[in-house]
Amino acid sequence: MKKAELKEFLDAKVLQYNVPDFIPHDPIQIPHLFTSKEDIEISGFLIATISWGNRKSIINNAHKWMELMDHAPADFIKNHEPTDLDRFEGFVHRTFNAQDCRTFMRALQNIYKNHAGLESAFAKAYHSNNSDLQAGISSFKQLFFEIDHEKRTQKHVSDPLKGSSAKRINMFLRWMVRKDLAGVDFGIWDSIPASALSLPLDVHTGNIARKLKLLKRKQNDAKAVAELDKQLRKMDPEDPVKYDFALFGLGAFREL
Template sequence: MNRKELKEFLDIKVEQYNTPDFIPHDPIQIPHLFTDKKDIEIAGFLVATIAWGNRKSIINNSNKLMELMDHSPADFIKNHEESDLDRFDGFVHRTFNSEDCKTFMRSLQHIESKYDGLEHAFAKAYLEQNNLQKAISQFKTIFFEVDHLQRTQKHVSDPMKNSSAKRINMYLRWMVRKDNAGVDFGIWDSIPMSALSLPLDVHTGNVARKLKLLKRKQNDAKSVAELDKVLRKFDPVDPIKYDFALFGLGAFKEL
Protein backbone atom coordinates (compact mmCIF):
# COMPACT_ATOMS: atom_id res chain seq x y z
CA MET A 1 0.00 0.00 0.00
CA ASN A 2 1.15 3.53 -0.69
CA ARG A 3 0.65 6.19 1.99
CA LYS A 4 -2.70 7.35 0.59
CA GLU A 5 -4.05 3.77 0.53
CA LEU A 6 -2.66 3.12 3.99
CA LYS A 7 -4.38 6.20 5.40
CA GLU A 8 -7.68 5.12 3.83
CA PHE A 9 -7.26 1.61 5.26
CA LEU A 10 -6.50 2.94 8.75
CA ASP A 11 -9.39 5.41 8.61
CA ILE A 12 -11.73 2.47 7.96
CA LYS A 13 -10.23 0.56 10.91
CA VAL A 14 -10.69 3.59 13.20
CA GLU A 15 -14.40 3.61 12.29
CA GLN A 16 -14.55 -0.13 12.95
CA TYR A 17 -12.90 -0.12 16.38
CA ASN A 18 -13.58 3.36 17.79
CA THR A 19 -17.09 2.43 18.98
CA PRO A 20 -18.80 1.96 22.36
CA ASP A 21 -18.27 -1.81 21.91
CA PHE A 22 -14.63 -1.09 22.75
CA ILE A 23 -15.44 0.03 26.31
CA PRO A 24 -16.46 -3.27 28.01
CA HIS A 25 -13.19 -4.93 26.94
CA ASP A 26 -10.86 -2.13 28.04
CA PRO A 27 -9.77 -0.56 31.37
CA ILE A 28 -11.43 2.67 30.17
CA GLN A 29 -14.67 1.05 31.42
CA ILE A 30 -13.70 2.06 35.00
CA PRO A 31 -13.70 5.86 34.56
CA HIS A 32 -16.85 5.37 32.46
CA LEU A 33 -18.59 4.38 35.72
CA PHE A 34 -18.54 8.08 36.67
CA THR A 35 -20.10 11.27 35.33
CA ASP A 36 -18.36 13.92 37.44
CA LYS A 37 -15.26 15.39 35.74
CA LYS A 38 -13.01 15.07 38.82
CA ASP A 39 -14.12 11.48 39.43
CA ILE A 40 -13.38 10.59 35.80
CA GLU A 41 -9.91 12.16 35.73
CA ILE A 42 -8.80 10.72 39.09
CA ALA A 43 -10.22 7.25 38.40
CA GLY A 44 -8.70 7.37 34.92
CA PHE A 45 -5.26 8.29 36.23
CA LEU A 46 -5.20 5.48 38.77
CA VAL A 47 -6.52 2.93 36.27
CA ALA A 48 -3.99 4.00 33.63
CA THR A 49 -1.22 3.70 36.22
CA ILE A 50 -1.89 -0.03 36.73
CA ALA A 51 -2.86 -0.75 33.12
CA TRP A 52 -0.21 -3.30 32.31
CA GLY A 53 -0.29 -7.06 32.37
CA ASN A 54 -3.39 -9.25 32.22
CA ARG A 55 -6.45 -7.25 31.15
CA LYS A 56 -8.80 -9.07 33.52
CA SER A 57 -6.44 -8.46 36.42
CA ILE A 58 -6.17 -4.74 35.53
CA ILE A 59 -9.95 -4.36 35.54
CA ASN A 60 -10.40 -6.39 38.75
CA ASN A 61 -7.75 -4.40 40.63
CA SER A 62 -9.09 -1.11 39.25
CA ASN A 63 -12.53 -2.01 40.60
CA LYS A 64 -10.90 -2.87 43.92
CA LEU A 65 -9.24 0.56 44.03
CA MET A 66 -12.58 2.28 43.38
CA GLU A 67 -14.16 0.21 46.16
CA LEU A 68 -11.38 1.22 48.58
CA MET A 69 -12.14 4.85 47.69
CA ASP A 70 -15.86 4.32 48.45
CA HIS A 71 -16.65 4.66 44.73
CA SER A 72 -16.10 8.42 45.15
CA PRO A 73 -12.51 8.95 44.01
CA ALA A 74 -12.61 12.76 43.86
CA ASP A 75 -14.15 13.08 47.31
CA PHE A 76 -11.67 10.58 48.74
CA ILE A 77 -8.66 12.36 47.24
CA LYS A 78 -9.82 15.77 48.44
CA ASN A 79 -10.84 14.80 51.97
CA HIS A 80 -8.86 11.74 53.07
CA GLU A 81 -6.67 11.90 56.15
CA GLU A 82 -3.49 9.91 56.65
CA SER A 83 -5.27 7.28 58.73
CA ASP A 84 -7.68 6.63 55.84
CA LEU A 85 -4.78 5.28 53.79
CA ASP A 86 -4.49 2.20 56.02
CA ARG A 87 -7.29 0.64 53.96
CA PHE A 88 -4.82 0.21 51.07
CA ASP A 89 -2.62 -2.15 53.12
CA GLY A 90 -2.34 -5.35 51.12
CA PHE A 91 -3.29 -3.80 47.77
CA VAL A 92 -0.96 -4.94 45.01
CA HIS A 93 -0.98 -5.00 41.23
CA ARG A 94 2.20 -6.56 39.88
CA THR A 95 4.97 -4.26 41.19
CA PHE A 96 2.56 -1.50 42.26
CA ASN A 97 2.15 -2.15 45.99
CA SER A 98 0.31 -0.58 48.90
CA GLU A 99 3.08 1.93 49.68
CA ASP A 100 3.10 3.08 46.06
CA CYS A 101 -0.68 3.35 46.23
CA LYS A 102 -0.59 5.49 49.38
CA THR A 103 1.98 7.81 47.78
CA PHE A 104 -0.29 8.22 44.76
CA MET A 105 -3.19 9.16 47.05
CA ARG A 106 -1.06 11.75 48.86
CA SER A 107 0.27 13.15 45.61
CA LEU A 108 -3.16 13.42 44.01
CA GLN A 109 -4.38 15.30 47.10
CA HIS A 110 -1.35 17.61 46.84
CA ILE A 111 -2.06 18.22 43.14
CA GLU A 112 -5.71 19.01 43.92
CA SER A 113 -4.80 21.50 46.64
CA LYS A 114 -1.76 23.15 45.00
CA TYR A 115 -2.59 22.97 41.27
CA ASP A 116 -6.39 22.62 41.30
CA GLY A 117 -6.20 19.12 39.88
CA LEU A 118 -4.62 16.94 37.25
CA GLU A 119 -5.76 18.92 34.22
CA HIS A 120 -4.19 22.12 35.51
CA ALA A 121 -0.99 20.33 36.52
CA PHE A 122 -0.59 18.84 33.04
CA ALA A 123 -1.69 22.09 31.36
CA LYS A 124 0.86 24.11 33.34
CA ALA A 125 3.61 21.75 32.22
CA TYR A 126 2.38 21.80 28.61
CA LEU A 127 2.17 25.59 28.53
CA GLU A 128 5.75 25.86 29.79
CA GLN A 129 7.18 23.15 27.54
CA ASN A 130 4.99 23.49 24.41
CA ASN A 131 5.58 19.77 23.89
CA LEU A 132 3.45 17.11 25.56
CA GLN A 133 6.22 14.55 26.01
CA LYS A 134 8.41 17.14 27.74
CA ALA A 135 5.33 18.15 29.75
CA ILE A 136 4.91 14.56 30.97
CA SER A 137 8.47 14.70 32.27
CA GLN A 138 7.72 17.97 34.08
CA PHE A 139 4.48 16.50 35.43
CA LYS A 140 6.50 13.67 36.97
CA THR A 141 8.53 16.26 38.91
CA ILE A 142 5.28 17.86 40.11
CA PHE A 143 3.84 14.48 41.05
CA PHE A 144 6.75 13.62 43.32
CA GLU A 145 6.82 16.89 45.23
CA VAL A 146 5.39 14.86 48.14
CA ASP A 147 7.55 12.60 50.31
CA HIS A 148 7.94 9.26 48.59
CA LEU A 149 10.03 6.14 48.31
CA GLN A 150 12.46 6.15 45.40
CA ARG A 151 10.94 2.92 44.09
CA THR A 152 7.57 4.60 43.51
CA GLN A 153 9.04 6.88 40.83
CA LYS A 154 9.10 4.00 38.34
CA HIS A 155 5.28 4.10 38.22
CA VAL A 156 5.27 7.47 36.45
CA SER A 157 7.13 7.25 33.14
CA ASP A 158 9.51 9.88 31.81
CA PRO A 159 9.75 10.35 28.01
CA MET A 160 12.90 12.44 28.53
CA LYS A 161 14.54 9.22 29.72
CA ASN A 162 13.41 7.59 26.46
CA SER A 163 10.33 5.86 27.88
CA SER A 164 7.38 5.45 25.51
CA ALA A 165 5.22 6.52 28.50
CA LYS A 166 2.47 4.29 27.14
CA ARG A 167 0.15 4.52 30.12
CA ILE A 168 0.33 8.30 30.55
CA ASN A 169 -0.12 8.83 26.81
CA MET A 170 -3.15 6.54 26.99
CA TYR A 171 -4.51 8.51 29.94
CA LEU A 172 -4.04 11.78 28.07
CA ARG A 173 -5.88 10.30 25.09
CA TRP A 174 -8.80 9.47 27.40
CA MET A 175 -8.91 12.97 28.90
CA VAL A 176 -8.10 15.19 25.89
CA ARG A 177 -9.44 13.50 22.77
CA LYS A 178 -12.89 14.71 21.69
CA ASP A 179 -14.47 11.46 20.55
CA ASN A 180 -17.76 11.46 18.64
CA ALA A 181 -18.05 7.73 19.34
CA GLY A 182 -18.08 8.24 23.12
CA VAL A 183 -15.06 6.11 24.04
CA ASP A 184 -12.56 8.82 25.00
CA PHE A 185 -13.89 11.50 27.34
CA GLY A 186 -12.48 14.74 25.91
CA ILE A 187 -13.11 16.60 29.17
CA TRP A 188 -9.83 18.58 29.12
CA ASP A 189 -9.81 21.69 26.95
CA SER A 190 -6.40 23.05 27.93
CA ILE A 191 -4.36 20.63 25.78
CA PRO A 192 -5.04 20.25 22.02
CA MET A 193 -5.72 16.82 20.50
CA SER A 194 -3.02 17.56 17.94
CA ALA A 195 -0.38 17.40 20.71
CA LEU A 196 -1.25 13.84 21.77
CA SER A 197 1.08 10.92 21.13
CA LEU A 198 0.34 7.26 20.49
CA PRO A 199 0.28 4.99 23.58
CA LEU A 200 2.94 2.73 22.09
CA ASP A 201 3.26 -0.83 23.37
CA VAL A 202 4.47 -4.18 22.04
CA HIS A 203 1.26 -4.86 20.09
CA THR A 204 0.74 -1.44 18.47
CA GLY A 205 4.48 -1.31 17.76
CA ASN A 206 4.42 -4.65 15.95
CA VAL A 207 1.40 -3.62 13.85
CA ALA A 208 3.02 -0.26 13.01
CA ARG A 209 6.14 -2.06 11.79
CA LYS A 210 4.16 -4.49 9.66
CA LEU A 211 2.44 -1.51 8.03
CA LYS A 212 5.82 0.23 7.51
CA LEU A 213 4.73 3.13 9.71
CA LEU A 214 7.65 2.53 12.08
CA LYS A 215 11.23 1.52 11.31
CA ARG A 216 12.74 1.69 14.79
CA LYS A 217 12.85 -1.68 16.57
CA GLN A 218 12.49 -0.54 20.20
CA ASN A 219 9.22 0.63 21.72
CA ASP A 220 10.60 3.81 23.24
CA ALA A 221 10.23 7.60 23.11
CA LYS A 222 12.13 7.81 19.83
CA SER A 223 9.67 5.38 18.24
CA VAL A 224 6.76 7.45 19.59
CA ALA A 225 8.27 10.54 17.94
CA GLU A 226 8.74 8.62 14.67
CA LEU A 227 5.10 7.50 14.68
CA ASP A 228 3.90 10.98 15.64
CA LYS A 229 5.38 12.43 12.43
CA VAL A 230 3.49 9.94 10.26
CA LEU A 231 0.15 10.00 12.09
CA ARG A 232 0.07 13.81 12.27
CA LYS A 233 0.37 13.88 8.48
CA PHE A 234 -2.58 11.48 8.24
CA ASP A 235 -4.70 13.65 10.56
CA PRO A 236 -3.14 16.85 11.95
CA VAL A 237 -6.12 17.53 14.24
CA ASP A 238 -6.75 14.04 15.67
CA PRO A 239 -3.63 11.92 15.01
CA ILE A 240 -4.15 9.67 18.01
CA LYS A 241 -7.41 8.21 16.67
CA TYR A 242 -5.17 5.72 14.85
CA ASP A 243 -4.45 4.08 18.20
CA PHE A 244 -7.82 2.33 17.76
CA ALA A 245 -6.84 1.05 14.32
CA LEU A 246 -3.42 -0.26 15.39
CA PHE A 247 -4.80 -1.78 18.60
CA GLY A 248 -7.71 -3.44 16.81
CA LEU A 249 -5.56 -4.83 14.01
CA GLY A 250 -3.26 -6.39 16.61
CA ALA A 251 -5.90 -7.59 19.07
CA PHE A 252 -7.99 -9.27 16.38
CA LYS A 253 -4.93 -10.54 14.48
CA GLU A 254 -5.98 -8.97 11.19
CA LEU A 255 -2.39 -8.69 10.01
Protein backbone atom coordinates (compact mmCIF):
# COMPACT_ATOMS: atom_id res chain seq x y z
CA MET A 1 0.00 0.00 0.00
CA LYS A 2 1.45 3.39 -1.01
CA LYS A 3 1.75 6.14 1.60
CA ALA A 4 -1.16 8.14 0.20
CA GLU A 5 -3.34 5.04 0.06
CA LEU A 6 -2.36 4.06 3.61
CA LYS A 7 -3.26 7.52 4.93
CA GLU A 8 -6.61 7.41 3.14
CA PHE A 9 -7.27 3.92 4.53
CA LEU A 10 -6.36 4.86 8.11
CA ASP A 11 -8.26 8.15 7.98
CA ALA A 12 -11.37 6.16 7.02
CA LYS A 13 -10.79 3.77 9.94
CA VAL A 14 -10.48 6.70 12.35
CA LEU A 15 -13.91 7.90 11.23
CA GLN A 16 -15.24 4.37 11.62
CA TYR A 17 -13.93 3.75 15.14
CA ASN A 18 -13.59 7.21 16.71
CA VAL A 19 -17.29 7.32 17.54
CA PRO A 20 -19.39 7.50 20.76
CA ASP A 21 -20.14 3.76 20.47
CA PHE A 22 -16.49 3.25 21.45
CA ILE A 23 -17.11 4.61 24.97
CA PRO A 24 -19.26 1.83 26.57
CA HIS A 25 -16.66 -0.81 25.70
CA ASP A 26 -13.59 1.06 26.96
CA PRO A 27 -12.25 2.22 30.36
CA ILE A 28 -12.78 5.78 29.13
CA GLN A 29 -16.43 5.24 30.12
CA ILE A 30 -15.45 5.94 33.76
CA PRO A 31 -14.32 9.58 33.39
CA HIS A 32 -17.35 10.04 31.10
CA LEU A 33 -19.49 9.57 34.22
CA PHE A 34 -18.37 13.03 35.36
CA THR A 35 -18.74 16.59 34.11
CA SER A 36 -16.26 18.69 36.11
CA LYS A 37 -12.68 19.01 34.88
CA GLU A 38 -11.08 17.78 38.10
CA ASP A 39 -13.41 14.78 38.44
CA ILE A 40 -12.68 13.81 34.84
CA GLU A 41 -8.89 14.14 35.06
CA ILE A 42 -8.56 12.46 38.47
CA SER A 43 -10.83 9.54 37.62
CA GLY A 44 -9.13 9.28 34.22
CA PHE A 45 -5.66 9.13 35.73
CA LEU A 46 -6.63 6.49 38.28
CA ILE A 47 -8.50 4.32 35.79
CA ALA A 48 -5.76 4.58 33.17
CA THR A 49 -3.37 3.33 35.86
CA ILE A 50 -5.22 0.01 36.17
CA SER A 51 -6.02 -0.33 32.47
CA TRP A 52 -4.22 -3.56 31.72
CA GLY A 53 -5.44 -7.11 31.57
CA ASN A 54 -9.03 -8.23 31.07
CA ARG A 55 -11.20 -5.32 29.96
CA LYS A 56 -14.24 -6.44 31.96
CA SER A 57 -12.11 -6.72 35.10
CA ILE A 58 -10.62 -3.26 34.49
CA ILE A 59 -14.07 -1.68 34.21
CA ASN A 60 -15.49 -3.56 37.21
CA ASN A 61 -12.58 -2.53 39.43
CA ALA A 62 -12.77 1.02 38.12
CA HIS A 63 -16.40 1.25 39.23
CA LYS A 64 -15.43 -0.16 42.65
CA TRP A 65 -12.73 2.49 43.01
CA MET A 66 -15.15 5.30 42.18
CA GLU A 67 -17.71 3.87 44.61
CA LEU A 68 -15.11 3.82 47.39
CA MET A 69 -14.47 7.50 46.62
CA ASP A 70 -18.22 8.23 47.02
CA HIS A 71 -18.43 8.91 43.26
CA ALA A 72 -16.75 12.26 43.94
CA PRO A 73 -13.08 11.69 43.04
CA ALA A 74 -11.92 15.32 43.12
CA ASP A 75 -13.56 16.04 46.47
CA PHE A 76 -12.14 12.83 47.92
CA ILE A 77 -8.62 13.41 46.65
CA LYS A 78 -8.42 17.00 47.84
CA ASN A 79 -10.15 16.58 51.20
CA HIS A 80 -9.56 13.04 52.45
CA GLU A 81 -7.97 12.42 55.84
CA PRO A 82 -5.53 9.52 56.39
CA THR A 83 -8.22 7.45 58.09
CA ASP A 84 -10.47 7.78 55.02
CA LEU A 85 -8.02 5.56 53.17
CA ASP A 86 -8.76 2.62 55.44
CA ARG A 87 -11.79 1.74 53.34
CA PHE A 88 -9.48 0.73 50.46
CA GLU A 89 -8.10 -2.25 52.36
CA GLY A 90 -8.63 -5.24 50.10
CA PHE A 91 -8.83 -3.25 46.85
CA VAL A 92 -6.75 -4.98 44.19
CA HIS A 93 -6.36 -5.08 40.42
CA ARG A 94 -3.80 -7.66 39.34
CA THR A 95 -0.51 -6.46 40.93
CA PHE A 96 -1.97 -3.07 41.93
CA ASN A 97 -2.90 -3.57 45.57
CA ALA A 98 -4.47 -1.57 48.40
CA GLN A 99 -1.14 -0.03 49.42
CA ASP A 100 -0.54 1.14 45.85
CA CYS A 101 -4.07 2.51 45.74
CA ARG A 102 -3.63 4.53 48.92
CA THR A 103 -0.24 5.82 47.76
CA PHE A 104 -1.72 7.04 44.49
CA MET A 105 -4.43 8.96 46.31
CA ARG A 106 -1.94 10.55 48.71
CA ALA A 107 0.27 11.48 45.75
CA LEU A 108 -2.65 13.08 43.94
CA GLN A 109 -3.62 15.01 47.05
CA ASN A 110 -0.07 16.37 47.16
CA ILE A 111 -0.26 17.35 43.50
CA TYR A 112 -3.51 19.27 43.98
CA LYS A 113 -2.37 20.91 47.22
CA ASN A 114 1.17 21.81 46.23
CA HIS A 115 1.43 21.69 42.42
CA ALA A 116 -1.86 23.18 41.20
CA GLY A 117 -3.26 19.89 39.90
CA LEU A 118 -2.57 17.28 37.25
CA GLU A 119 -2.68 19.54 34.20
CA SER A 120 -0.26 22.01 35.75
CA ALA A 121 2.09 19.20 36.85
CA PHE A 122 2.17 17.58 33.41
CA ALA A 123 2.43 20.92 31.59
CA LYS A 124 5.38 22.01 33.72
CA ALA A 125 7.10 18.66 33.13
CA TYR A 126 6.45 18.96 29.38
CA HIS A 127 7.74 22.52 28.99
CA SER A 128 10.76 21.96 31.27
CA ASN A 129 11.87 19.13 28.96
CA ASN A 130 12.01 21.22 25.78
CA SER A 131 8.46 20.26 24.80
CA ASP A 132 9.30 16.55 24.82
CA LEU A 133 6.26 14.90 26.35
CA GLN A 134 7.88 11.50 26.82
CA ALA A 135 10.72 13.07 28.82
CA GLY A 136 8.03 15.07 30.60
CA ILE A 137 6.34 11.86 31.73
CA SER A 138 9.62 10.85 33.37
CA SER A 139 9.79 14.17 35.20
CA PHE A 140 6.15 13.85 36.25
CA LYS A 141 6.89 10.45 37.75
CA GLN A 142 9.59 11.97 39.96
CA LEU A 143 7.14 14.63 41.13
CA PHE A 144 4.38 12.10 41.70
CA PHE A 145 6.54 10.03 44.03
CA GLU A 146 8.01 12.89 46.04
CA ILE A 147 5.81 11.77 48.95
CA ASP A 148 6.79 8.88 51.22
CA HIS A 149 6.01 5.62 49.46
CA GLU A 150 7.02 2.02 49.03
CA LYS A 151 9.43 1.55 46.14
CA ARG A 152 7.29 -1.23 44.64
CA THR A 153 4.52 1.26 43.84
CA GLN A 154 6.77 3.12 41.39
CA LYS A 155 6.29 0.37 38.82
CA HIS A 156 2.72 1.54 38.30
CA VAL A 157 3.89 4.79 36.67
CA SER A 158 5.94 4.00 33.58
CA ASP A 159 9.09 5.88 32.60
CA PRO A 160 9.82 6.33 28.87
CA LEU A 161 13.40 7.32 29.65
CA LYS A 162 13.89 3.83 31.06
CA GLY A 163 12.60 2.23 27.87
CA SER A 164 8.89 1.87 28.62
CA SER A 165 6.22 2.54 26.00
CA ALA A 166 4.24 4.19 28.84
CA LYS A 167 1.04 2.96 27.22
CA ARG A 168 -1.31 3.85 30.06
CA ILE A 169 -0.01 7.38 30.66
CA ASN A 170 0.02 8.10 26.92
CA MET A 171 -3.58 6.88 26.80
CA PHE A 172 -4.53 9.15 29.70
CA LEU A 173 -2.84 12.11 28.01
CA ARG A 174 -4.75 11.35 24.80
CA TRP A 175 -7.99 11.46 26.78
CA MET A 176 -7.14 14.82 28.39
CA VAL A 177 -5.40 16.68 25.54
CA ARG A 178 -6.91 15.57 22.24
CA LYS A 179 -9.77 17.75 20.98
CA ASP A 180 -12.23 15.17 19.70
CA LEU A 181 -15.22 16.28 17.64
CA ALA A 182 -16.69 12.80 18.07
CA GLY A 183 -16.83 13.24 21.84
CA VAL A 184 -14.70 10.25 22.89
CA ASP A 185 -11.55 12.02 24.10
CA PHE A 186 -12.18 14.98 26.39
CA GLY A 187 -9.71 17.65 25.22
CA ILE A 188 -10.01 19.57 28.50
CA TRP A 189 -6.29 20.41 28.79
CA ASP A 190 -5.04 23.39 26.80
CA SER A 191 -1.46 23.64 28.05
CA ILE A 192 -0.14 20.66 26.04
CA PRO A 193 -0.71 20.45 22.24
CA ALA A 194 -2.16 17.33 20.63
CA SER A 195 0.81 17.38 18.25
CA ALA A 196 3.05 16.37 21.19
CA LEU A 197 1.06 13.23 22.05
CA SER A 198 2.36 9.71 21.45
CA LEU A 199 0.29 6.68 20.57
CA PRO A 200 -0.55 4.35 23.50
CA LEU A 201 1.37 1.41 22.09
CA ASP A 202 0.36 -2.09 23.15
CA VAL A 203 0.50 -5.60 21.71
CA HIS A 204 -2.52 -5.10 19.45
CA THR A 205 -1.70 -1.67 18.01
CA GLY A 206 1.94 -2.73 17.65
CA ASN A 207 1.03 -5.83 15.66
CA ILE A 208 -1.25 -3.88 13.32
CA ALA A 209 1.37 -1.14 12.87
CA ARG A 210 3.88 -3.79 11.81
CA LYS A 211 1.46 -5.38 9.35
CA LEU A 212 0.96 -1.94 7.79
CA LYS A 213 4.75 -1.39 7.73
CA LEU A 214 4.48 1.65 10.00
CA LEU A 215 6.72 -0.03 12.56
CA LYS A 216 9.80 -2.19 12.16
CA ARG A 217 10.95 -2.57 15.75
CA LYS A 218 9.82 -5.84 17.29
CA GLN A 219 9.62 -4.75 20.94
CA ASN A 220 6.78 -2.54 22.13
CA ASP A 221 9.01 -0.10 23.97
CA ALA A 222 9.94 3.58 24.01
CA LYS A 223 12.01 3.25 20.82
CA ALA A 224 9.03 1.69 19.04
CA VAL A 225 6.82 4.57 20.21
CA ALA A 226 9.32 7.08 18.80
CA GLU A 227 9.50 5.19 15.50
CA LEU A 228 5.72 5.03 15.18
CA ASP A 229 5.37 8.69 16.20
CA LYS A 230 7.44 9.74 13.19
CA GLN A 231 5.19 7.84 10.79
CA LEU A 232 1.92 9.03 12.28
CA ARG A 233 3.05 12.66 12.46
CA LYS A 234 3.79 12.54 8.74
CA MET A 235 0.14 11.64 8.13
CA ASP A 236 -1.29 14.19 10.59
CA PRO A 237 1.22 16.41 12.42
CA GLU A 238 -1.51 18.16 14.41
CA ASP A 239 -3.42 15.09 15.63
CA PRO A 240 -1.20 12.03 15.21
CA VAL A 241 -2.76 9.91 17.95
CA LYS A 242 -6.17 9.89 16.28
CA TYR A 243 -4.72 6.85 14.49
CA ASP A 244 -4.86 4.97 17.79
CA PHE A 245 -8.54 4.41 17.02
CA ALA A 246 -7.72 3.03 13.58
CA LEU A 247 -4.96 0.68 14.75
CA PHE A 248 -6.95 -0.47 17.79
CA GLY A 249 -10.10 -1.04 15.74
CA LEU A 250 -8.27 -2.97 13.06
CA GLY A 251 -6.80 -5.23 15.72
CA ALA A 252 -9.88 -5.62 17.90
CA PHE A 253 -12.12 -6.51 14.98
CA ARG A 254 -9.43 -8.53 13.20
CA GLU A 255 -9.68 -6.68 9.94
CA LEU A 256 -6.07 -7.41 9.05
